[in-house]
Amino acid sequence: MxxxxxxxxxxxxxxxxxxxxxxxxxxLRTEELERAFQxxxxxxxxxxxVLEAMRLVSSRRRVGITVLPRVDWNLYDPRVIRWRLDGSDxxxxxxxxxxxxxxxxxxxAALAAARATPEQAGRLTxxxxxxxxxxxxxxxxxxxxxxxxxxxxxxxxxxxxxxxxDVVDAVLTGRTQHHLMPPRPxxxxxxxxxxxxxxxxxxxxxxxEGAMRAIVTEVMEDLRK
Amino acid sequence: MxxxxxxxxxxxxxxxxxxxxxxxxxxLRTEELERAFQxxxxxxxxxxxVLEAMRLVSSRRRVGITVLPRVDWNLYDPRVIRWRLDGSDxxxxxxxxxxxxxxxxxxxAALAAARATPEQAGRLTxxxxxxxxxxxxxxxxxxxxxxxxxxxxxxxxxxxxxxxxDVVDAVLTGRTQHHLMPPRPxxxxxxxxxxxxxxxxxxxxxxxEGAMRAIVTEVMEDLRK
DNA sequence: CTCTTGAATAAGTACTACCTTTGAGCTTCA
DNA sequence: TGAAGCTCAAAGGTAGTACTTATTCAAGAG
Numbered sequence: 001m002x003x004x005x006x007x008x009x010x011x012x013x014x015x016x017x018x019x020x021x022x023x024x025x026x027x028l029r030t031e032e033l034e035r036a037f038q039x040x041x042x043x044x045x046x047x048x049x050v051l052e053a054m055r056l057v058s059s060r061r062r063v064g065i066t067v068l069p070r071v072d073w074n075l076y077d078p079r080v081i082r083w084r085l086d087g088s089d090x091x092x093x094x095x096x097x098x099x100x101x102x103x104x105x106x107x108x109a110a111l112a113a114a115r116a117t118p119e120q121a122g123r124l125t126x127x128x129x130x131x132x133x134x135x136x137x138x139x140x141x142x143x144x145x146x147x148x149x150x151x152x153x154x155x156x157x158x159x160x161x162x163x164x165x166d167v168v169d170a171v172l173t174g175r176t177q178h179h180l181m182p183p184r185p186x187x188x189x190x191x192x193x194x195x196x197x198x199x200x201x202x203x204x205x206x207x208x209e210g211a212m213r214a215i216v217t218e219v220m221e222d223l224r225k
Numbered sequence: 226m227x228x229x230x231x232x233x234x235x236x237x238x239x240x241x242x243x244x245x246x247x248x249x250x251x252x253l254r255t256e257e258l259e260r261a262f263q264x265x266x267x268x269x270x271x272x273x274x275v276l277e278a279m280r281l282v283s284s285r286r287r288v289g290i291t292v293l294p295r296v297d298w299n300l301y302d303p304r305v306i307r308w309r310l311d312g313s314d315x316x317x318x319x320x321x322x323x324x325x326x327x328x329x330x331x332x333x334a335a336l337a338a339a340r341a342t343p344e345q346a347g348r349l350t351x352x353x354x355x356x357x358x359x360x361x362x363x364x365x366x367x368x369x370x371x372x373x374x375x376x377x378x379x380x381x382x383x384x385x386x387x388x389x390x391d392v393v394d395a396v397l398t399g400r401t402q403h404h405l406m407p408p409r410p411x412x413x414x415x416x417x418x419x420x421x422x423x424x425x426x427x428x429x430x431x432x433x434e435g436a437m438r439a440i441v442t443e444v445m446e447d448l449r450k
Numbered sequence: 451c452t453c454t455t456g457a458a459t460a461a462g463t464a465c466t467a468c469c470t471t472t473g474a475g476c477t478t479c480a
Numbered sequence: 481t482g483a484a485g486c487t488c489a490a491a492g493g494t495a496g497t498a499c500t501t502a503t504t505c506a507a508g509a510g
Contacts, residue, residue: 004491004492004493005492005493006274006492029460029461029462030461030462031461039493039494040493040494040495041494041495042267042270042492042493042494042495043492043493043494045267045271045462045463046270046271046274049231049271049274049275050274050275050277050278052275053275053278053279053302054278059461059462059463060461060462060502061460061461061462061463061500061501061502061503062459062460062461062462062501062502062503062504063460063461063462063502063503064460064461064462065462070384071387074301074302074303074388075384075385075388076299076301076302076385076388077278077299077301077302078299096383096384096385097385099332099336099383099385099386100329100383100385100386102332103328103329103331103332103333103386104325104328104329106328107324107327107328108328111324158321158324158325159295159300159321160300160301160321160322160324160325161324161325161328162296163299163300163301229462229463229464230463230464231463254490254491255490255491256490264464264465265464265465265466266465266466267463267464267465267466268463268464268465270491270492284491284492285472285473285490285491286471286472286473286474286489286490286491286492287472287473287474287475287488287489287490287491288473288474288489288490288491289489289490289491290491451510452509452510453508453509453510454507454508454509454510455506455507455508455509456505456506456507456508457504457505457506457507458503458504458505458506459501459502459503459504459505460501460502460503460504461500461501461502461503462499462500462501462502463498463499463500463501464497464498464499464500465496465497465498465499466495466496466497466498467494467495467496468493468494468495469492469493469494469495470491470492470493470494471490471491471492471493472489472490472491472492473488473489473490473491474487474488474489475486475487475488476485476486476487476488477484477485477486477487478483478484478485478486479482479483479484479485480481480482480483480484
């Protein structure tokens, strides 16, 4: 995937840390990594600097590179999210992210109702309609579902919400891949998406928030099983 | 603050990008930076790799280092948050973060009611009481307020919420520093904090969520003025 | 026997010089 | 005109060297 050497190193070490192969407190040394991966010091250090930026490790003189405990990690870094989802605590991670979704999306919907441009509102309605017409094809459904939620977050006019689009993408993709979805999307869920779109178009914050809250509580209940 | 040279470079370039001094599309070249900051290439490249990890820039051969548009930035990186708050769009950023809080904290409170350990619940109550007894001293109040919200997020048992403690910290600190707080905390707000703590201790998710929602809607309204 | 001092040393930090690779843009030629 | 190929600037990567600091541990003082 990543082209450069530091990137490749990162893709080796990062997941190893996140999955606990290098547990917190473990110490790496640049020289070891140089030999282990047959790369020069420059490459090792550049990779390390990135891991440090993600707060996965901390580098100290005379000690080495120490793996930090999980509480320090930048859990919102897209790569960390990906690595955790690919790793062993996938289920746990999916739960965390779903809870995050369930908190943010209703509020984002309310804001979108107040701030969405007519174009955004129109496109949102289109996507909701497409959702309804692709309940038979899970893959196509997923694409539209992701587009719908991404657009909604963008329409909220809040940078921070907008960025969570990747999280939603990961969650939706993840739960379809691991068959945590019902084989056919529930008609009630689809109806609620349409309602969200309508409410946003009508500028009705309360209704948009309510409908979205209904969607995410349903998702949360599905997950509990 | 930061000790190493790459770190210092970062603290120069990062804020410059975030505040728009280097606008999206602008091109930096390693050699220029070397000369401008009187450091070696190694240092420049390490700093650049970190900026790249934050998705503030993208480095391409034969082109140089291009500043990316804001939509690409990792807005959840603590440093990016700090730089934006120190920069020109402080007010805008504070609004975004407050909206994020208003979305997450009520849900975190509900989860905390279900998952908090007795110790956490006890400590939460303590902090609420301390809040009540320090309404006369804004600084002391701030310290307890931050501790209260951080603990609540931690007690939610969700990594992603827990990490937002820094955001809450930044928001609360920011609004006191910029005098967006009433000179004396409202007694109603304090009462609600106590109610949240009680509800968490009692395991009453709905009440905890409701009380927290009341707190954040109040905050949002204060901000609108 | 404890506490301070200071030397040894290990590991990250930083600089330099040199080579390789890639891709944007120009040139050439069918 | 447009596709193939050339050029060269800028990033990518390697190797070697020197520096800086924490840690560690032992010697000496109180």
